Amino acid sequence: MRYLSTRGHVAPVGFLDAVMMGMADDGGLLVPETIPQIDAAMLQRWKDLSYQDLTLEILQCYVQDEISRSDLRSLINASYTGFRHDEVVPVRQLDPTHFVLELFHGPTFAFKDVALQFLGNLYAYIARTSQAQINILGATSGDTGASAIEGVRGKEGIRICILYPYGKVSKVQALQMTTVNDANVLNLAVEGSFDDCQRIIKDLFADVSFKRSYHLRAVNSINIARILVQSVYYFYAYFQLVKAGHRGSFEVSVPTGNFGDIFAGYLARRMGLPMDKLILATNENRILERFVNQGVYQPAEVRKTYSPSMDIQVASNFERYLYYLSEENPEVVRELMQRFHGEGRIEVDCHKRRQVQSDFAAARVSNETCLDTIVDYHERYGYLIDPHTACAAAAVEAVGSERTPTVILSTAHPAKFNEALALRNLAGPYPREIEALFSKPKFEKRMAASSEEIQRELIHFLG
Numbered sequence: 476m477r478y479l480s481t482r483g484h485v486a487p488v489g490f491l492d493a494v495m496m497g498m499a500d501d502g503g504l505l506v507p508e509t510i511p512q513i514d515a516a517m518l519q520r521w522k523d524l525s526y527q528d529l530t531l532e533i534l535q536c537y538v539q540d541e542i543s544r545s546d547l548r549s550l551i552n553a554s555y556t557g558f559r560h561d562e563v564v565p566v567r568q569l570d571p572t573h574f575v576l577e578l579f580h581g582p583t584f585a586f587k588d589v590a591l592q593f594l595g596n597l598y599a600y601i602a603r604t605s606q607a608q609i610n611i612l613g614a615t616s617g618d619t620g621a622s623a624i625e626g627v628r629g630k631e632g633i634r635i636c637i638l639y640p641y642g643k644v645s646k647v648q649a650l651q652m653t654t655v656n657d658a659n660v661l662n663l664a665v666e667g668s669f670d671d672c673q674r675i676i677k678d679l680f681a682d683v684s685f686k687r688s689y690h691l692r693a694v695n696s697i698n699i700a701r702i703l704v705q706s707v708y709y710f711y712a713y714f715q716l717v718k719a720g721h722r723g724s725f726e727v728s729v730p731t732g733n734f735g736d737i738f739a740g741y742l743a744r745r746m747g748l749p750m751d752k753l754i755l756a757t758n759e760n761r762i763l764e765r766f767v768n769q770g771v772y773q774p775a776e777v778r779k780t781y782s783p784s785m786d787i788q789v790a791s792n793f794e795r796y797l798y799y800l801s802e803e804n805p806e807v808v809r810e811l812m813q814r815f816h817g818e819g820r821i822e823v824d825c826h827k828r829r830q831v832q833s834d835f836a837a838a839r840v841s842n843e844t845c846l847d848t849i850v851d852y853h854e855r856y857g858y859l860i861d862p863h864t865a866c867a868a869a870a871v872e873a874v875g876s877e878r879t880p881t882v883i884l885s886t887a888h889p890a891k892f893n894e895a896l897a898l899r900n901l902a903g904p905y906p907r908e909i910e911a912l913f914s915k916p917k918f919e920k921r922m923a924a925s926s927e928e929i930q931r932e933l934i935h936f937l938g
């Protein structure tokens with residue numbers, strides 16, 4: 476299996492090179508050359524597999540012989556031992572047609588652990604087998620940083636530095652980063668905004684000789700390994716529905732920000748999963764909802780909402796979908812992206828818009844509706860959901876089909892966003908693991924929002 480750039484100007488690379496490349500060197504994103512096809516007989520064979528074994532089967536199609544089956548199995552098993560639920564990602568049935576796929580049982584109580592636990596182990600495997608040092612540098616508005624740190628803390632051959640805006644991430648998110656005291660982790664609390672953090676990262680990566688000599692790698696949602704790992708739980712959810720007696724098609728509702736999670740679902744469907752509608756749920760940052768419903772992709776000012784991990788305007792994985800929408804023609808993608816950078820918008824014709832609308836249904840959820848939905852689910856089902864999950868749930872009510880079974884992806888544990896739940900008097904107790912963080916010593920370094928100073932600090936850390 477080889478991986479190609481959506482912009483077509485990179486020689487095809489294998490799986491491990493694709494993982495190490497992150498973003499394609501021509502500015503595009505990497506996609507598999509062909510999508511493996513899973514037929515009905517294979518689905519039938521896989522339906523009783525454990526989550527780990529299912530991950531093994533699916534990843535094997537994409538990794539092929541670059542990692543031996545037994546090594547791949549060990550990497551996968553190690554990635555999910557830290558999950559608090561035997562099934563890793565259990566499905567909960569709320570009523571005859573509403574199901575919730577709980578993706579938040581990993582170490583940081585958000586779905587990003589499902590992929591980043593694996594990516595951390597994969598990086599460690601690459602460092603070990605190729606004697607390479609891997610230094611990861613990233614900026615986070617909350618969940619990704621904590622999850623990436625958990626994925627690599629204490630691992631041989633890897634160091635990680637995360638920048639985040641001081642005072643602008645949630646209390647729990649900050650604690651999850653700053654209470655880690657492994658020597659290979661550096662947290663820098665930047666006196667500025669998330670945009671400042673991203674700008675600094677860009678500056679540092681733009682310094683090519685610095686980037687090369689310190690072996691810097693990015694951690695963000697565009698890594699192809701993350702997408703592939705996330706496609707597994709769409710299959711897993713389907714099998715649980717089959718076991719609950721459902722036949723035929725189903726829908727999935729996905730709380731969407733960077734388009735990574737929902738793209739993984741799109742990929743699963745292209746692999747042959749009999750999924751009907753993918754419901755794209757956004758908060759008030761509606762760029763993707765507008766694209767689906769009106770055919771226009773155009774960023775606006777970022778709005779602050781109760782689901783901060785979706786407070787995003789430019790969706791970093793969107794280009795992968797554009798590639799398939801353009802019938803896998805990199806020239807068309809290049810032209811669209813050029814237009815986007817020049818004019819600040821992309822508009823597709825009505826033929827393409829029909830295609831988009833057969834792939835997705837989309838709904839935008841206001842701040843009020845988000846909180847109302849949390850209350851509604853709590854009253855109706857005695858089940859508490861976080862604000863990100865609530866966007867997906869509200870979107871089902873808005874654009875889902877009535878009698879089709881629907882899986883709502885639950886991307887965070889409600890206690891992680893207690894500040895929002897408190898507005899409707901629904902803040903619950905913290906889980907034991909989160910409660911324990913409050914009394915731990917903190918390791919963080921406050922920094923001015925200056926690329927030079929942060930570069931000096933990094934050189935010191937990376938030695």
Ligand SMILES: *Cc1c(COP(=O)(O)O)cnc(C)c1O
Binds near residue numbers: 587732734784886887
């Ligand atoms: C990152 C995140 C999302 C959005 O996922 P994307 O892949 O960026 O679309 C949704 N919910 C939570 C809790 C997240 O951390």
